[in-house]
Amino acid sequence: MSFFQNTCKPKGIGGKIMVHMMNTGHSSMAEWGFTHMEIQSDNVCLDIGCGGGANVRKLLEKSPYGRVVGIDHSEISVEKSKKINKAGIESKRCEILQGDVMKLPFRGETFDVITAFETIYFWPDISEAFKKVYKILKIGGTFMICNESNGENPKDEKWTKIIQGMKIYNSEQIEKSLEDAGFRGVKVDKTKKGWICAVVKKL
Structure with a gap:
């Protein structure tokens, strides 16, 4: 397995290095993403594909009287996420689960906020996954x-060849899949760097 395959599902020593890199390398993008939404102090939040747990920690800060759940299909990611959110877990405000986006273990209408950072690339079927999120x-x-x-920079397509199971989506594809799932009024923002937030x- 190539080192970059760990972006999909971190494993072993390479996976541990990757989740650390993701926590630091994606922090600026995550901060930008968070500016697009309001999170109330008592919200119940879910971060799907929580990786190393950095965004779970941010959600805990933004909802000091709420609760945050992180879920990831990688054992390495779950381990790291639990470690950096130890205080939240001990205070019963945080829970980190190992699981699959296609089989989310939650009841209907459980969460006020759901986030997905750098993860839909690896979801087997975003239309079906979005229905489960809905x-x-x-x-x-x-x-x-x-x-x-x-999804607008052809150079990014090299990653889909390097990383098995990866697919990059453009704004139209994301918006259509969200609408197919029942969502309405999708708002999309992009940066010159190529970042996208929906x-x-x-x-």
Whole structure:
């Protein structure tokens, strides 16, 4: 397995290095993403594909009286995420689970906020996954997707050849899949760097 395959599902020593790199390397993009949504102090939040847990920690800071759940299919990511969110877990405000986006273990209308940073590239079927997200999001709740690649730079396609199972989506593909899942009023923002953020509410 190539080192970069760890972006999809971190494993072993290479995976541990990768989750550390993701926590630091994606922090600027994540901060930009968070500016596109309002998080209330008592919100119940979910970060899908939580990786090393840096964004779970940010969500805990932004909802000091709420609760945050992180889920990832990588054992290495779950381990790292639990480590950096130890205080939140001990205070019963945080839970980190190992699981699959296609089999989310939550009841309908559970979360006020759901985030997905740098992860939909690896979801087997985003249309079906978005339907599952729609189901567990509360009425009035917010779903945010944030990626470093907006699908408009041909040079980014090299990563889909290096990383098995990776697919880069453009704004039109993301918006259509969200609307197919039942969402309406998708708002998309992009940067000159090629970052993309899509935010939508469940009405």
